[in-house]
Amino acid sequence: MTYKLDTIRLLIAHDSQDDAEQLMNALRNAGRATRAELVLGEDDLLRALKSGSWEMLLCRPAFGGCTLESVMAHLQRLGKTLPVIVLADHFDAGQLRGALALGARAMAPVADRELIMLLVDQQLDYVRMRKERTENEHALREAEKRLAVLMDQSRDAIAYVVDGMHIHANDTYVEMFGYASADDLAGVPVMDMVSAADHEKLKKLLRSRAQDESKTHELACRGVDTRGEEFDATFVFAPSTYDGEACTQIVIRSADVDESVLQEKLQAMSQVDQTTGLYNRLWFMERLEEAVAEVHKTGQMAGLLYLRLDEFEQMQGTVxxxxxxxxxxxxxxxxxxxxxxxxxxxxxGDEDFALLLPVQEREDAAPMAEQLRADIEALMPAVQGRTLHLTGSVGVAFVQEDSRNGQTVITRALDCCNKAQKHNSGKGNSVHIHDPMDDVAAGSSEAVALAIRQALEQNSFRLLYQPLMNLSDESDHFFEVFVHLPQKEGDDLKPEAFMPIAAEHGLAAKIDRWVTLHAIRAAMAEKTPLRLLINLSGYSLQDAELAAWIGKALKASKFDPSRLLFQISEGDANTFLKQAQAFAEQIAVLGCRFSISRFAGGINPFKLFEHVPVAMVKFDGSFTQELSKPESRTKFAELITQASNQGKEVLVGFVESAQQMQVLWTLGGVNYLQGFYLQAPGPKLQLSADE
Known part of the structure; x- marks a missing residue:
């Protein structure tokens, strides 16, 4: 289903009714079917935002005593995601930067009607794409939920297999073969599920499927469970997908399946928590997804209050x-x-409760959250002969128009609850309400720069190592080195998030030196010789002393320079071409080599070889992602051949599936493969699968 925008529901915040009406007429005369409303002050704006659903807001920088800053604050508070076009008296870059920083999407001179029309059309396209994405994502989630329910409740045993190994199965399948859970079954070969007497029949069938996986095959045989007991079964193999990856679906119909038992289990499934009598998490997540769909449809916000009892484990130990x-x-x-x-x-959860509260604006949730906190504190029940002094911490997040799904909302509410528990010296009994500005502040330039300086002083950067598979030499232990900046809360920051800020504060070269030194130390600690591919930022190339410093570090550590490759992106190499040329030549004298990452992202990538002595290229990840398209695969093969013919080693990364792996094996000229399908980056230099 696609979203068709027939009529523009337009809100105009203006300081002149005559000018606003002329603008509305101009839009209509230009063929834009418009249903517009004019607001001349802050009260009118709030009333319109709360009572209507709008696609776009045309806004003067100031009107009726209200400023653009106030407008954007009201939109944020009310959970509205309207694209805002600012109609300025005097258009300049400074005004544009200020408007965009506040959250506006565009700016035009108020008298330039032609430009306004173009921007309106542009933002309408944005609204269409946002609506389509939202509806598609919701439809996908609903389809996935229905499929998951159908699979879990199926009387047949169902599993998904990639390269002959199980990746998922329903409860019926797991129980049929005597496993404790689907996780225990992951990675187990299909061959283990069939009696030894039927192995040849299964091998023959698998060979047939290898030649044409689009067909459905059946195999009547004897299944075998973990206890070695055999049973009659019919295995049906069919093409399918799981988590977006092509795979084989196996459906098993066994003569030993007791359908009455399965029916009893299905009947016993309940949406109610047996301890409290409240609904359970599964039921609540369904209501939460409905709330997300509702806010996209009608604009009705909801507050998600996530309550956790404080010090629950200690109380459990007491009573x-x-x-x-x-x-x-x-x-x-x-x-x-x-x-x-x-x-x-x-x-x-064990001590966790959640509820959904309809709200008109963000402030509406705070009184209820505080009331619930006070209610818990006032309970003081007598339990097992003891008077309990219960307290609870409440985190509040919001279901609003930019909410992508229920899981995102509840994760945010849980994060707020965790923050509330840290209040009062870690004793909780508090409320923490999500503020979008907290998210912005967490990634502010100043905060990140401070974290970088602390990481340099305390040696707290995190190095990750991902192996490169040498297609012609299994004994070659080759690793690419990645650096992350740990955060006190949340996930690590990746280089693309903190290196530009490091460059602004003159810290990029220091980070690259830190990475080089600590990666060499880690490699020297290993008994087996290995090679390192170390990424440098383009900013470090401006450090004229970097190559000399590398030489000193190699001499001090006695690390073999031929085992060290330094890599920069194609974009940085072109931006800092002279510096890249000088650096590559200087490290060549030391015995190290030079590599280019994100290769072939530009128009004429091979021209770079005329200026910089490149030993290896790592192709841009988009080529791997597009391997399923024949025209893309052909172009990629030609680029690989061209690079290989010019004497460059070829590394292809971002290998995320067996299908990509199979295609890349068939392409000539590839020397190394890398990706999560082979092995994810890890904190250690893992030299074998057993380590």
Whole structure:
């Protein structure tokens, strides 16, 4: 289903009613079917935002005492994601930067109607794509949920297989073969599921599928479980996909399946938490996804309040499991008493509860969150002969128009709950409400620069090593080195996030030196000789002393320079061409070699070889991602051949699937493969699969 935008629902915030009406007429006269509303002040704006659904906002920098900054703050507070076009009196770069920094999407001179029309069309395309993406993502989630439910509730045993190895299975399949869980089955060969007497039949069938995987094959044989007991079964092999990857689906119909038992299990499935009587997490996530769909359809926001009992483990140790369950039931009762049965609520974890509260604006959720916190603190129940002093911490996040899915919202609410528990010297009993500005501040230039300096001082950067598979020499231990900046909370920052900031503060070269030195030390600690591919930023090439410093580091560590390659991106090599040429020549004298990453991203990549002595190229990851397209595969093969014919070693990264791996094996000229399908980056130089 695609989103068709027939009528522009346009909001115009203006300081002149006559000028605004002329603008509306101009839009209509230009063939844009427009349903517009004019707001002349802040109160009008708030009333319109709360009562209507709009595609776009045309806004003067100031109108009726209201400023653009106030407008953007109201949009954020109300969870509105309207694209805003600013109509300025005097258009200049400074004004544009300021408007974009506040969150506007475009700016035009108020008198330039032609430019305004073009920007309106541009933003309409943006609205269409956003709506289509939202609806497609929602449809995909619904389809995936239906498929997952159908698979889990199927009476037949179902599994998915890649390269003869299991990657997923439903409960029926897992139980049929005696495994404890689907995780225990992951990686187990299909051959292990069939009696030895039927191995030849299975091998013959698999060979037939290798020649044509588009067909469906059946195999009547004897299955064998983990205890060695055999049973009659029919294996049906069919083409399928799992997590976007082509695979084989296996459906097994066994004569030993007791359908009455399966029916009982399905009947016993419940959406209610047995301890508290509240709904469970599965039920709540369905309601949360419905709330996400509703806000995209009607603009109705919701607050997700995530409540966790503080110091639950200590309480459990004091009153035991039964006492803890009694306390949970009392908390559930307090939530029902406060909120009734109309508000969706559930127990979503051991001591975690969640509820959805319809709100008009972000501030509406704070009083209820505080009330729930106070209700828990006031309980003081007598449990197992002890008076418990319960407290709870509440995190609040919002379902709003830019919410992609329910999992994102509940993850954000959980993060806020974790922050609330850190209040009051780690004792919790507090409320933390998500503020979008916290997300911005967390990645601010100043904060990242401070973290970089601390990492340099404390040697706390994190190095990761990903192996490169040499297609002609299995004994070659070759690793690419990546550097991450650890954060106190959340995931590490990757180089693309912090290296530009490091360059602004003159720290890029220091980081590259740190990486080089510590990677060499790690390699020297290994008994087996290995090679390193170390990435440098283009900013480091401006350090005229870098090559000399590398020479000193190699001499001090006694590391074989022929085992060291330095790599920069094609873009940086072209930007700093003279410096790249000088650096490559200087490290060649030392015995090291030079590599170019993200190769062939430009129009004429091979021209770079005329200026820089390049030993190896790592092709841009987009080529790997497009291997399934015949025209892309042909072009890629030609580029590889051209690079190989010019004496360059060829590295292809981003290998994420067996299908990509198979295609790359057939392309001549490839020397190394790399990717998560082979092995993900890790904190250690893992020289073999057993280490």
């Amino acid at each position: 035991g499991m039964e006492g803890a369950d009694e306390a949970l039931m009392l908390v559930a009762g307090a939530l029902r008493k406060r909120l009734g049965d109309q508000v969706p609520m559930a127990r979503v």
